[in-house]
Amino acid sequence: MPVRLPFRPRRDAYPPDLWTKCPSCAEMLFNKQLDKSLRVCPHCGHHFRIPAKVRIAHLVDSGSFMERDADLQPVDALGFVDLKPYPDRLVAAQLSTGLRDAAVWGTATIGGRPVSLCVMDFGFIGGSMGSVVGEKVARAGEAAIAERIPLIIVSSSGGARMQEGTYALMQLAKTMAIVERVKAASVPYLSVLADPTTGGVFASFAVVGDVNIAEPNALIRFAGDRVSAGTISEELPPGYARAEFWFSHGFVDRIVARAHLRDEIIALLGFLIAPPLNGIGEPIAAGAFKPRSFLSALTGALSGDGSPDSRNGESNGSRGEAPRG
Amino acid sequence: MPVRLPFRPRRDAYPPDLWTKCPSCAEMLFNKQLDKSLRVCPHCGHHFRIPAKVRIAHLVDSGSFMERDADLQPVDALGFVDLKPYPDRLVAAQLSTGLRDAAVWGTATIGGRPVSLCVMDFGFIGGSMGSVVGEKVARAGEAAIAERIPLIIVSSSGGARMQEGTYALMQLAKTMAIVERVKAASVPYLSVLADPTTGGVFASFAVVGDVNIAEPNALIRFAGDRVSAGTISEELPPGYARAEFWFSHGFVDRIVARAHLRDEIIALLGFLIAPPLNGIGEPIAAGAFKPRSFLSALTGALSGDGSPDSRNGESNGSRGEAPRG
Amino acid sequence: MVDRLLGRPHAEGKPESPTAEVWAHVQQARNLKRPHTLELVKVMADEFIELHGDRLFGDDSAIVAGLARIDGRRIVVIGFQKGQDTEENIRRNFGLPHPEGYRKAMRIMEMAERFAMPVLTFVDVQGAFPGAAAEERGIAEAIARSVGLMSRLRTPIVVVITGEGGSGGALGLAVGDVVLALENSIYSVISPEGCAAILWRSAEQSAQAAVAMKVTAAEQLEFGIVDAVIPEPGEGAHTDPAETARRIRGVVIEHLDSLGRLSVDDLVEARFKRYRAYGPYTVADRPSAPVERPGIAHRLRGLISTRRSMPRFTRTPRTGPSGREEV
């Protein structure tokens, strides 16, 4: 049952017969051409921010994306009003983007391999993470675990959504709790950090991918400009907190231009494969250090009730030592 | 079966009626007094290096130390000759220290609590670690695991023993393999870093205690003076690579004067207690992340007929949406 | 900055407006004379051994951690540490942690798990240090991993918000089985100043932002983010730090008792479900209002006895297949 909002053309769905000025090199770019280059300036390589569904179309095998939970709808839990009420902001964002909140998730194939994919949309209230975004990230992770398929999250976010108060803050914990389970289940997780990935999104699921991929020059930082400017005044070097900065500081594995991102992901998916489960529901390569002989021998030695052998047998058997191919 | 070497008084067993000059403050110290202050200069706090058995006497409950494996004897596996043959160096060291090699291990009680204790002796070829030292560290660790008592190692070493070649290097791997098992068994490990703790000893078991305790001003470093001087020339700040340096760089938990070390260890032993084993030979608090319901639920889901509906149902069920209230 | 951090005691007379009242509460939460981790431990614990260092880069003085004995129990205590005067504040970097602080905390938490010791954290932080030194060494990564570790740590965790529960910097030590808060504490997704600067484009609207975010302990209790509020003595915790510590001690012991009766598996599963459930939303094709009844988090917290009210908003159960559409 497809659920669609009434929507008007979103502001980043440029009319194809018009021109856009590149904010980096100031070149005038014909929108149709810009779409063909995946909204990357052909002159200077500037990566324009793109809507979630455009991103998805770039990445997945054509027609393979099955959106899930498009009907999740944010709630104004706090009765939050700043210069205008939160519900008004939500409605405006929904009308301009055609989305109910700042993330889209679903399953798809990429290069023929099934994945669980969640993509954030900066056009929706700055890609901020409230309860719906957190819920979608969580469900994407749970689907990845259940189906033992890789999880891919593309982040583009100003951080936690202030209008949802500490519920928004709790999304850091919710999403990290899920990511910990993804890792414990030996399910691969690729994090793609697009411009910008900041605040609570950077400080939760975006920073802890098995492989962290950043788009060139993407702004990535925890402390927001205005926040840190108001608190600590210090000179920041050029390139500070850009993708290349994080590469050299060890937090980003790969910087990949948008034109190569799909191929890069396909290549990585060829390597990062969830190993099969053993008989008792644990990945065969699970990382827990359980040296076989010494602990089971100790049990026998220390429990001293006379049945160490049978206990050893159980202990060994329960670890599911199936022959390997 | 006590095994004793023929030995002459070792060079650091000072004649009690003579004086020793403090190398730090140049004060002349009466040896009897120096022994009473645990060989710490009462004027400037300089900690003299002390033989393993003196250290043990400082630490353990009187009469509780039962030395183990005193009969382990080093071997000249390489036929190593520098300015003199390795066997000659061994005999000289054995005669001057009364030890067969640079470590002493055994069980003892400290403040009434049983421990497995291994203490290095810098007086034996610079406390260097060859196969016997590595073996004693390993056996101390194995005893700690088997008896579920804390492991305490006091390091004082110039590093790996060159005369034993790569066998000495392999002691880093041997001892670390044991320490990993100590940790996996949830057995506590206290590392005491005395002056000096350098080279391969610092780069293996000495640096990875649950709690790292250093004696004041102890020299602690990986790269030896002569080695690094010959390779990279750079100015080193005062206090470089001393205990206090490592405290501020996050590698030492506590700097404890010798007079307080026993009390400090007693206090820590009151906290760091190996939890009991469960029925299958694993510590009840073992750190492996095994979220109970979701992995076992997955096993059921995936080993079955694979119908997507039942999979969804089980997946949701595993999220625990039981009736509320 | 020092001025702001030192805070101002709230006015003697009645605040003249609800906004002023909330702002007075914020200032109260920031009062540097409130007891911080070390002051609390000194009263609460019979014995305390501080541990230092992240074993990677440094020892962060804005986060302290150690082994404590409270009521005969061996526990691990970890918390933020502001200074009580300017000199100590400078030494403690005004209580603003760097990544090393969270990495030290993680190291000690893993030790707590290994030796089956419960963890007690004290949360009082404006936020993580927002400068380049913290940023480039991965404050975001450190907070994310600490939050993740706490979500799965196989030992009980009791959290006490004692002053400012500021943003991700606070959450980095605030994931637990029970989250308590002192009466005059605050908890918010961003500092009121930061919120005002972004949404009102003016830091002068900080009080208004504090009101809008519902930062007070009582409001956070209503939301179910906090499980119980601990009343402060006299005119506030800063007027009687020792009595404050004793009150915290009593409540913490009670919760350690309750949590200690659960199996580790049940404990970790309940903690997971608590955080998994946070955050209200509705489903568009079933446009009923958010259901006003206790949610999963409440049911789970029912496992442990706490004095608290109902959460006002809970997640609507998902009963049918979700909407799907193709791109």
Add this chain to the structure above:
Amino acid sequence: MVDRLLGRPHAEGKPESPTAEVWAHVQQARNLKRPHTLELVKVMADEFIELHGDRLFGDDSAIVAGLARIDGRRIVVIGFQKGQDTEENIRRNFGLPHPEGYRKAMRIMEMAERFAMPVLTFVDVQGAFPGAAAEERGIAEAIARSVGLMSRLRTPIVVVITGEGGSGGALGLAVGDVVLALENSIYSVISPEGCAAILWRSAEQSAQAAVAMKVTAAEQLEFGIVDAVIPEPGEGAHTDPAETARRIRGVVIEHLDSLGRLSVDDLVEARFKRYRAYGPYTVADRPSAPVERPGIAHRLRGLISTRRSMPRFTRTPRTGPSGREEV
């Protein structure tokens, strides 16, 4: 330093003495034209994706790591990377790693374990960077933990010493189920220069130290530290890097096959026992000479077919209670 690192091709004529012969071998092992990790992977692998960063502080260019497909297998490759010319050498810090390199390696090894990928390491390093920057960020801790992790990693590990196996810096990536060595490689507990400076108090005795430490691959094979020696083509690996890589590839694939037939539990247990058994000693009250027969390590390595000779020294089995004495 550059000169020394660039090495000198060994003389055309016969070396005039055994010492000179060993020293020529050392120089051969250091020849910068030998293929390093990236050059080897380029020939050996059909596909390679390099991964970067320790997620803590930086990305060390002296250690490279990534995902490789070799003969249809998914594996993780980690190795030291010297430069082949001065410019690259400067960029790669002359192949001298900082702690970040080992921490990156550990991160990737844990990933290999999680996704059931074998690990292949290439070892060619004079030693860890001996300067203050590496020291103060914990090069010792990084090496210790990497060694510990490799001793228990639940996936096969094949190590190839390709050039200089220098001290703890090398061992940090050299703990594995099978340890191979190129014919002209060396492996030592300390560099010959360092050994000479300490024991002879003169770096001029480096060749003598190299002889005394028995650093050559053939000698290390005799000791059982190395399981098999891979012959180099022509006048040495530097004269035909591609053929060198192909030879390594063949041997590595063979061992990956053998190791893949073991259960992970058996694999890890055998690896543990191998390292647990290293190092000869005797027991004083049973003063027989060291027993010249295969020990535990050899028996375990018998599980995997390798071309190797007997270890000359093995541990004497401990059959009776050990001596005890009181202090």
